[in-house]
Amino acid sequence: MHILGVLLPENQLARHALQNFFGVGPMIAARICARMAIHDRCKVRELTQSQTTSLTAFLSSPSTYPEAKHVPLASLKFKAPAAKPLPTPAPTTNERKDTLLKSLKIETELKKEIKENIAHQRMIGSYVGRRHMAHLPVRGQRTKSNAAIAKRLNRIERHL
């Protein structure tokens, strides 16, 4: 299955397959699955149409996706009504808001942010910017030996 151009193999667990998106690791994938009510052992081929649609809508724009609603849960002595559900109680003011998924950036947006950060460092003339320009390690690693990755990848216009 393809979502937003990224291949999610059918046989993989959904939580693992979501990590194929740039910027989604195991923690974010678990959160996304919880948000879409996808259970842990769900494979990509078992996703329902509504789940796939919600995933696509969320991943295309995480900041504009509606927040998760608080749902009331049955207390010990709760008796379910025979027909219609009881009115939902008003949400309390101290409910936790999920900011992690709200501020999530993936794919192109995230790559753009990383490039902008590097460009900003160069613009202000910082040590970090100079090290990127020189294709050398940025975070204090040794250069007497090794540093091959930095020499290959550290650029102002970094390829991501």
Added chain:
Amino acid sequence: MSVFVRRHVVASTFASTSRTTTPCVTARGYASARKMAKNQVKGGVKESEPEPERKAGGGKRVGTFMPLSAAQLKHPLTTVPSKLEESPIFSAGALTRTSVGKVMQFSKPQNGVLKAYGVPKNLVVEFRVLSSPYSVVRDVTISTAELLEAASSKPSSETRAVITGQAGSGKSFLLLQSVEYCVSKGWIVLYVPRAINLVNSSTPHVYDERTRTYLQPEFTFELLRRFEQVNASAMKQIQITRPFAKGNKKLASGAQLSELIKLGTSDKTLAPAVFDAVLHEVARQTQRPVLLAVDDFQALYCKTTYRDTQFQGIKSYHLSLPRVLLEYAGGMRNFAKGAVLGAISNSSTEYQPCVELREALGLSHPLPVSPYLRRSPELVAYAKGLRNIAVPDTFQVSEAAALFNLWGQDHALHHRPTDEVFLTMFTAASGNPRNFVWREMLSSLSLSP
């Protein structure tokens, strides 16, 4: 997206015994086969990797036993008829005080509970090795049967018991014997062999506004289907008293319960509502007693792996099916006649009995528990009034001897079945039933050194 028939849910959620008519099996050690292939692929003559050290306590690898097909059975030994077919079938009529220490086979798979509901995970391999599923009748079997006999005329809130004991003492077997006993007596039986699958986030969950719980439609569908298979005759005798209406599916009161179940087994989305209605009717009726049997009972009281949309853990009593089981276990709901029986399992390290359950059953805690530790009021309420049925930790010699003779008669032992071999195995296992079967008798079949 194409619609998939979710056979793997059936396979993983409910495992059924594989039947074989012969005792010849292959031992399949997956990990050792993979290691061998790895050595060969890397090329050249490579020294084989050192064998893993035997664990303290005798952790010998047994492997997974799969039955051979009939075409592969060419050795004359395989044509020798097994005497297991002559042993009596486990039923209420055959169960008396004089049958303690005897081996009985479970009912034939075609009509059996084992085929319909499946068995707990640790019994699957054990049942594969012999020609037919069997069990040994012990003292505790008779006492549990007497308890169930007394419960057949009382509400289930008066008979709520949990089978406890050390690892490998025979709790799951006792529960299975109780289920078979009740089926042979004509009870309505609802058996959940692996309650862990209810709470380990292995089936879909969907929030329901009316009940304010999370439904598990697929699991409920499978449970309903198996319930109908085992209790088909009883379902035709019971009429529903409450009309059923969900979506465009309606059923008037007075219809047979089997028709209501058909609605649930034809549409997975209706399964939770139908299951609720069926359970209500079954609980109300007085024609037949009802047994609710749950293995891995402690999992209902543990934290689940499910998460809600805000990534908060979902409690077990906020899942619809575990909540129903907990309500019957806690006495909040009851059958007009019948019993609730659970069995604790020590196999899973993730789902161990919680403090509230241990205190309700009078079990000792593995670590000191502070009196200031907060006990969940919900779990305390769901565990209140549970009775403890303690299974003896060891076999009696006569029981172990009966089992040993059974294996010998079924040509399942690689040793000659002499008294010396029996006593050696019994002593090495310290009388523990699982060790006696797995570490001693099954290990004699293992092909790995």
